Amino acid sequence: METIELTNRQEHIVEIVKQNGPITGEQIAERLSLTRATLRPDLAILTMAGYLDARPRVGYFYTGKTGTELLGEKVKNITVRHYQSRPIVVQESSSVYDAICTMFLEDVGTLFVTDKQTTLVGVLSRKDLLRASLGKQALESIPVSIIMTRMPNITVCKEDDLIIEVAKKLINKQIDGLPIVQDVDYGSGYEVIGRITKTNITSLLVDLANEETI
Ligand code: ADP
Numbered sequence: 001m002e003t004i005e006l007t008n009r010q011e012h013i014v015e016i017v018k019q020n021g022p023i024t025g026e027q028i029a030e031r032l033s034l035t036r037a038t039l040r041p042d043l044a045i046l047t048m049a050g051y052l053d054a055r056p057r058v059g060y061f062y063t064g065k066t067g068t069e070l071l072g073e074k075v076k077n078i079t080v081r082h083y084q085s086r087p088i089v090v091q092e093s094s095s096v097y098d099a100i101c102t103m104f105l106e107d108v109g110t111l112f113v114t115d116k117q118t119t120l121v122g123v124l125s126r127k128d129l130l131r132a133s134l135g136k137q138a139l140e141s142i143p144v145s146i147i148m149t150r151m152p153n154i155t156v157c158k159e160d161d162l163i164i165e166v167a168k169k170l171i172n173k174q175i176d177g178l179p180i181v182q183d184v185d186y187g188s189g190y191e192v193i194g195r196i197t198k199t200n201i202t203s204l205l206v207d208l209a210n211e212e213t214i
Pocket of ligand 1: 110123124125126127128148149153154155156174175176177178179
């Protein structure tokens with residue numbers, strides 16, 4: 001479903017259907033003094049975009065939805081799978097120093113920490129690393145496992161989760177991103193398969209504003 005800016009003629013059609021629906025294509029055309037063929041693309045667009053509904057042998061009727069409602073419906077159908085980034089991962093035995101280097105090299109704000117079996121065990125944010133840097137100890141000698149936020153206190157999501165649910169979690173937990181996980185084949189725990197952050201959600205906003213098909 002697309003959210004679109006309507007042309008004057010399309011607005012007019014919506015108005016006619018709102019007042020007179022159900023109404024056939026011919027009847028709409030008559031009111032506008034146009035041919036049915038001329039209107040066909042407009043009616044197709046309005047139906048696809050969800051403004052109008054068409055029933056065979058009945059005609060067109062207004063769905064009663066505003067552009068904002070349609071936009072809301074569209075957002076509520078977008079899953080994590082559509083907007084995700086590559087996860088950047090460090091081992092739990094890595095030092096804080098190495099984690100800081102990785103954060104700079106990969107240009108990310110959140111790192112995920114895994115054990116040797118690649119199971120998710122922790123999360124490291126910029127502030128976690130800054131806090132550790134305030135101490136007197138050499139950063140090469142502190143393993144990230146000491147300073148990370150650890151399981152089971154990690155908020156995660158799955159590829160089929162709705163983006164809007166992720167956005168709510170980011171706001172409620174006051175965090176920048178979530179690991180996208182799947183259950184591991186062996187034993188218990190999660191494998192990290194992606195990352196979703198405030199940046200991904202910002203690109204979604206831009207796409208919606210540009211009316212791109214998602
Ligand atoms: P920063 O602290 O750099 O502003 P965040 O707001 O993302 O970054 O992180 C705040 C705290 O929440 C940090 O201690 C971090 O380890 C933790 N954190 C970050 N992401 C998650 C997550 N998905 N689940 C649980 N805790 C997280």
